[in-house]
Amino acid sequence: MQYFEDLELGRTARFGRYEVTREEVVAFASKYDPQPFHLDDDAAAATHFGRLSASGWHTCAMTMAMLVENLKANRQAGLGSPGIDQLRWIKPVFPGDTLRCESAVIEKRRSRSRPEMGIFKSSLTVFNQNDEPVMSMISNGLIAVRDPAAPIED
Template identity: 80%
Template structure:
């Protein structure tokens, strides 16, 4: 199990493989982001997207699926997240795209008020099959501390 103490600032990783399907794009959009360019080919063709595209929120959800799968694979003692900073949709995601993630740990610190947990910040960039970035975000993760009774370094 990976704990706060095991996280190294500057560590980079690459993971994930998510195939974007037309059916999933339309299903997600009809439930959560029912704008015409996410639902209808003709309407999408009249926009700057040029064709049916995934909702940015769908791209976030697909990214989350890859992030969680990576955490499970590495048995991370994750405790959730207090939020995301600097979310950017850089390029449209289309049915037929295959997504992957590259991440880098930017910083970490022990919680002063909750010594049993640490907080780390990482940048995640999502790429399509052409190695073009389609989304980026800085996420804040909470993670268990291996030894909560150890002194907090300042």
């Protein structure tokens, strides 16, 4: 199990593989982001995208799927997230793309009010199959502390 004490500042993790399908792009957009360039090939062709593209929120959901799979594989003692500080959709994601993630811990601290947990920030970038960044975010995570009775360092 990976705990707060095991997180290393600056260490980069590379993980995930998500194949984006047309069917999933249209299904997600139909339910959550029904804009024409996410639903219709002809409408999308007339936009700056030039073709059908995934919703940015769908890109977030695909990223979350890869993150959770990585957390399970590495047995992280995660306790959820209080949110993200930054989110950028850098480049469109298209059906046929294959996504992957790179993440690095950029800050970490023990909670003074809840000494059983740590708080950390990660910089995460999602890349397509051409190693082009398509999305980036700064996320906040909560993680269990191995020994909650240990003194909190300043």
